[in-house]
Amino acid sequence: MTYGQQPGNAYRTRATLDPVAAVAYSESVTVPWMRIAHRGASGTAPEHTRAAFARALDLDVDMIELDVQLTRDGHLVVLHDEGLERTTNGHGAVREHTLSEIKTLDAGIWFGPQFMGERVLTLSEVLELVGSAARLNVEVKAPCADWPALAPQLIDTLERYQALESTIISCFQPEALLVVREYSNRARLGLLWQNATFDDAWRWVDVLAAVSIHPLWLFVTVNMVRAARARALQVLTWTVNDIGIMKHLVEQGVDGIISDFPERLRVAQGMTGPFGNQS
Numbered sequence: 001m002t003y004g005q006q007p008g009n010a011y012r013t014r015a016t017l018d019p020v021a022a023v024a025y026s027e028s029v030t031v032p033w034m035r036i037a038h039r040g041a042s043g044t045a046p047e048h049t050r051a052a053f054a055r056a057l058d059l060d061v062d063m064i065e066l067d068v069q070l071t072r073d074g075h076l077v078v079l080h081d082e083g084l085e086r087t088t089n090g091h092g093a094v095r096e097h098t099l100s101e102i103k104t105l106d107a108g109i110w111f112g113p114q115f116m117g118e119r120v121l122t123l124s125e126v127l128e129l130v131g132s133a134a135r136l137n138v139e140v141k142a143p144c145a146d147w148p149a150l151a152p153q154l155i156d157t158l159e160r161y162q163a164l165e166s167t168i169i170s171c172f173q174p175e176a177l178l179v180v181r182e183y184s185n186r187a188r189l190g191l192l193w194q195n196a197t198f199d200d201a202w203r204w205v206d207v208l209a210a211v212s213i214h215p216l217w218l219f220v221t222v223n224m225v226r227a228a229r230a231r232a233l234q235v236l237t238w239t240v241n242d243i244g245i246m247k248h249l250v251e252q253g254v255d256g257i258i259s260d261f262p263e264r265l266r267v268a269q270g271m272t273g274p275f276g277n278q279s
Ligand code: G3P
Pocket: 038, 065, 067, 080, 139, 170, 192, 214, 238, 239, 258
């Protein structure tokens, strides 16, 4: 797909953008945007495993998004679901298992036999693996009963790896971020949002002193991005796997795109710029 081609086969160039979009586009091309790997490079390797994170690093992403849950014995593990069934060969709730129990599980074979032997990782293991090669976006997925124990554990772990200032902690539930905020004034918080209207979001980001808003890509508009910029917020949108949609979002002025296929973000990046490399 060449620059200017949009989803739905509508063909647009900068000149044919409406005036508001054209201004946003010219603003956006001066702002570098971040390529963010979703659960590691989860389109081509089992999500949240060493293989997925290693591939994201090979692709030289700017940031890696991951989800955290808390084990029964208080360890932060990198898993999306509250249950073990979808991505491991275990059963039951993560919060009802100890770390040593979870470490016996296979977290790769569900994706393909070549990934057999991949293990569930702790947040500390990911921090060691990634080091300073990419920033992290840690999403709190644990149920609310775990927030009081999770928040200090999360802050302490990021502090221990000197990653607190470079990491964005996000959640769909602003109340969880409030609990995190209680433990740290320095934590960088991002509010996940999947509504078409943003009034409540803007109220929450003020309360939380958040640094970013993370809207579902369908709800990104020029006006939405402008409203975020007026609040000094970054706009990191998810989860986008189509190169045409990636380019469209860059034209809206987003600061980062979260994708299961970071290699496609690289392609989109090469094609966006003032008329891109493909013009
Ligand atoms: O952080 C963006 C995205 O990961 C939120 O949705 O369900 O993939 O965690 P989900």
